[in-house]
Amino acid sequence: MTHPVYLVDDDAAVRQALTLLLSTVDIPVTGFADPQAFLGRLPQLDPGCLIFDIRMPVISGLKLQERLADLAIDWPTIVISGHGDIEACRRAFRNGAVDFLSKPVDEQDLIDAIQKAQETLDRQLDRRAELAETLALLSTLTARETEVLERIAAGFTTRQIAGALGLSPRTVESHRAAIGGKLGTTSQAEMTRLWLEGRPSP
Secondary structure, X not given: OOOOEEEEOOOHHHHHXXXXXXXXXXXXXXXXXXXXXXXXXXXXXXXXXXXXEOOOOOOOHHHHHHHHHHOOOOOOEEEEEOOOOHHHHHHHHHOOEEEEEEOOOOHHHHHHHHHHHHHHHHHHHHHHHHHXXXXXXXXXXXXXXXXXXXXXXXXXXXXXXXXXXXXXXXXXXXXXXXXXXXXXXXXXXXXXHHHHHHOOOO
């Protein structure tokens, strides 16, 4: 799947040139003249890959990265710059950029970077879909079943779970069977994986 690309650059000539280039390889691009315009549209945008200039007035590219991180938006980012600023490059990578390209941008380097960003976004969206499915399964458990599953995931035996919760071993086994039916597995390892995935450690 080709995800949209959002290009944020205050240089109209750069926006036009890069948009034209990417259109030749069927990559959909939406251009923004500044970060403020992009942030204003952000709630309506589908997940995509970001390309932005590191030096822009009012809000720099690095500040935009930080603003997106504050909003829990971690879409893959390609940073471009007309200046050989090594420290800015390091900061961009620390903030999660997948690539840093110098202007004038080499066409093949940009296409390769976008391909890497698209693959990164695919993996992010797959993980989120898996997590959403896991959370949906866990939400079907009763409060007591959740308590039992938590102890199954901690490695407790049936007898230990019974003692901890004041239940009979037969009742624990009944809950365990119900949990297996709802989660679609009777494997302790798989139950543990689902619990840990849906209830990450703080």
